[in-house]
Amino acid sequence: MTSPVLKVEELKKTFKVGFARKVVDAVRGISFAVEPGEIFGFLGPNGAGKTTTIKTVMDLIRPTSGRVSLFGKPPGDMDARLRVGYLPEQPYFYDYLKPSELLEFFGKLYGIDSAERKRRIDRLLDRVGLGHAKDRTLRRFSKGMLQRAGLAQALIGNPDLVILDEPLSGLDPIGRKELKDVISNLRTEGKTVFFSSHILADIELLCDKIVIIDKGKLRFFGSTRDFLKTGRSEVEIVAAGVPEELLARVTSEGGAVDRFGNRTKIVVAGERSHELVKALLAAGADLDAVVPRTEGLEELFVRMAGKSEEAAR
Amino acid sequence: MNSLIRILAVASNTFRESARQRAFIGLLLGALILVFSSLLVSELVVYDQQRRVVQDFGLFFISFAGVVIAVIVGVLLVYKELERKTIYSLLSKPLFRYEFLLGKYIGMLLVLLIGTVVLSGAWFLVLFVRDVPVRLVFLKAVLLIFGELSIVSAVAILFSSFSTPVLSGIFTFGIFVVGRQVYFIDELLTASKGLFVTAPQIRPLGEAVTRIFPDLSLFDVAREILLEVEVSWLYVAQSLAYALCYVVILIALATLVFQRRDFV
Ligand SMILES: Nc1ncnc2c1ncn2[C@@H]1O[C@H](COP(=O)(O)OP(=O)(O)OP(=O)(O)O)[C@@H](O)[C@H]1O
Ligand SMILES: [Mg+2]
Numbered sequence: 337m338t339s340p341v342l343k344v345e346e347l348k349k350t351f352k353v354g355f356a357r358k359v360v361d362a363v364r365g366i367s368f369a370v371e372p373g374e375i376f377g378f379l380g381p382n383g384a385g386k387t388t389t390i391k392t393v394m395d396l397i398r399p400t401s402g403r404v405s406l407f408g409k410p411p412g413d414m415d416a417r418l419r420v421g422y423l424p425e426q427p428y429f430y431d432y433l434k435p436s437e438l439l440e441f442f443g444k445l446y447g448i449d450s451a452e453r454k455r456r457i458d459r460l461l462d463r464v465g466l467g468h469a470k471d472r473t474l475r476r477f478s479k480g481m482l483q484r485a486g487l488a489q490a491l492i493g494n495p496d497l498v499i500l501d502e503p504l505s506g507l508d509p510i511g512r513k514e515l516k517d518v519i520s521n522l523r524t525e526g527k528t529v530f531f532s533s534h535i536l537a538d539i540e541l542l543c544d545k546i547v548i549i550d551k552g553k554l555r556f557f558g559s560t561r562d563f564l565k566t567g568r569s570e571v572e573i574v575a576a577g578v579p580e581e582l583l584a585r586v587t588s589e590g591g592a593v594d595r596f597g598n599r600t601k602i603v604v605a606g607e608r609s610h611e612l613v614k615a616l617l618a619a620g621a622d623l624d625a626v627v628p629r630t631e632g633l634e635e636l637f638v639r640m641a642g643k644s645e646e647a648a649r
Numbered sequence: 650m651n652s653l654i655r656i657l658a659v660a661s662n663t664f665r666e667s668a669r670q671r672a673f674i675g676l677l678l679g680a681l682i683l684v685f686s687s688l689l690v691s692e693l694v695v696y697d698q699q700r701r702v703v704q705d706f707g708l709f710f711i712s713f714a715g716v717v718i719a720v721i722v723g724v725l726l727v728y729k730e731l732e733r734k735t736i737y738s739l740l741s742k743p744l745f746r747y748e749f750l751l752g753k754y755i756g757m758l759l760v761l762l763i764g765t766v767v768l769s770g771a772w773f774l775v776l777f778v779r780d781v782p783v784r785l786v787f788l789k790a791v792l793l794i795f796g797e798l799s800i801v802s803a804v805a806i807l808f809s810s811f812s813t814p815v816l817s818g819i820f821t822f823g824i825f826v827v828g829r830q831v832y833f834i835d836e837l838l839t840a841s842k843g844l845f846v847t848a849p850q851i852r853p854l855g856e857a858v859t860r861i862f863p864d865l866s867l868f869d870v871a872r873e874i875l876l877e878v879e880v881s882w883l884y885v886a887q888s889l890a891y892a893l894c895y896v897v898i899l900i901a902l903a904t905l906v907f908q909r910r911d912f913v
Binding site: 394397412418420423424426429430431432441445446447486489 | 662665734737738742743912
């Protein structure tokens with residue numbers, strides 16, 4: 337059995353705000369573990385507690401209770417620290433430096449010798465697509481470029497575990513694609529990647545495992561496959577000339593039907609769609625579109641919340 | 650060994666920040682002000698007072714400008730890292746928090762050192778123009794000023810590790826002002842009349858102040874220079890050692906505060 341690279345146990349963090357010391361429960365007891373080699377997604381809507389959790393993992397904030405361990409050690413441990421790279425949610429760095437100078441500085445902290453530093457810096461800047469901007473100070477960088485510089489500084493120590501807080505935000509579609517490629521390449525290098533997002537679609541394809549939190553509480557922890565099975569997948573079909581008896585059958589089986597003139601929009605559960613499409617074609621209907629509907633996180637949370645209320649009753 | 654490399658990396662980045670943000674242009678401006686104002690002031694007095702005025706005024710200016718720089722740079726040192734959100738990526742690196750503080754402090758000392766050197770250069774220039782022979786004691790005086798600045802900036806770091814820049818600035822300046830009076834308060838405490846005799850109930854306060862606050866008058870040798878009393882190297886070394894003790898304690902306290910902090 338391998339031991340987890342990152343383990344969070346019953347983590348709680350409470351902030352006290354303002355003069356009144358009003359209590360804000362940012363994280364209310366979550367536990368999960370990340371195994372070596374995994375690409376691990378950390379999902380939750382805005383304000384769920386993702387950044388707070390990640391900052392306790394990076395030892396920037398201290399838990400109110402519970403435990404965090406990196407490679408089996410406390411998060412402040414130097415050996416553990418040498419094996420982790422981190423991209424903060426807000427990628428701001430010393431803006432009077434050029435990206436190569438920033439990497440030079442951070443590289444020294446990892447104890448990398450100067451020849452190796454030079455080699456790595458050139459390679460990394462090319463890898464994150466900043467090869468053309470080597471001679472600009474970070475002050476002149478756009479948000480997306482800063483995000484890339486942030487990724488480079490997270491990777492400078494050649495870490496075994498890469499922790500990225502919302503790495504895809506602020507990037508254009510090409511940038512998002514490139515970043516996803518970087519992440520899957522890290523996997524082929526045998527590294528572990530832990531990254532947060534509030535967009536379900538970012539995570540589905542990339543991640544082996546996910547944790548979903550909401551309002552500081554754990555909602556799901558397991559493999560992405562299992563998650564997608566529990567998630568209700570629906571298919572939307574738009575067709576013309578659909579016979580009435582077929583529509584009646586769809587409604588009786590729990591599907592939804594909407595008419596727009598002679599065209600009809602049908603929404604059915606994923607597992608029924610195959611059969612329905614066949615029936616439609618057999619009945620001579622004109623199919624305009626068959627689209628799988630991916631459930632957004634918000635819908636998912638609404639449904640999950642509904643379920644837990646049901647369970648409570 | 651690795652720890653030293655990391656501390657120096659932080660120090661050199663701190664120094665580079667000042668250099669890149671053109672802090673030294675301000676310094677040159679300060680030096681120009683020193684030269685012109687002391688030349689001007691010395692024009693206003695009779696010839697045989699000139700020598701005294703350029704000596705006194707220059708020394709006062711270096712010390713005063715140094716304290717202003719030390720307080721401002723010191724209280725902003727950590728604050729800027731927080732404000733610009735650069736601290737998250739830095740503290741998540743293999744770097745202990747005490748190494749971070751120490752590196753920042755050493756970087757600042759370097760800035761202060763350059764500041765003192767530039768201002769002293771300007772002062773020596775004025776002395777030369779006014780035909781005052783540059784004596785070794787002037788160099789000793791400047792060294793002592795640097796010792797004082799190292800304490801003041803460490804005080805600034807300590808306050809800024811838990812307070813806002815404005816409050817830290819006020820507190821630090823307050824400590825500087827009181828610190829310059831510690832010698833005087835001490836004399837009052839041993840005197841057979843005066844404040845502590847007429848109001849004995851505040852005696853413990855005076856005793857506490859002299860015990861806790863650094864005696865900054867140690868670093869002020871303007872009177873010795875004026876009276877042409879010798880300032881020995883031993884005295885300079887002892888005073889600098891005194892400064893070092895305070896610095897170690899202050900930075901250790903700042904580290905204690907800093908260790909427990911959340912960087913949200
Ligand atoms: N320093 C703080 N003081 C008080 N409350 C805080 C602080 N930081 C975070 N919070 C609160 O803790 C909760 C979780 O915040 P956190 O930033 O961890 O969420 P998140 O999941 O990262 O959200 P997002 O997707 O918007 O980045 C929020 O309700 C937030 O208001
Ligand atoms: Mg966040």
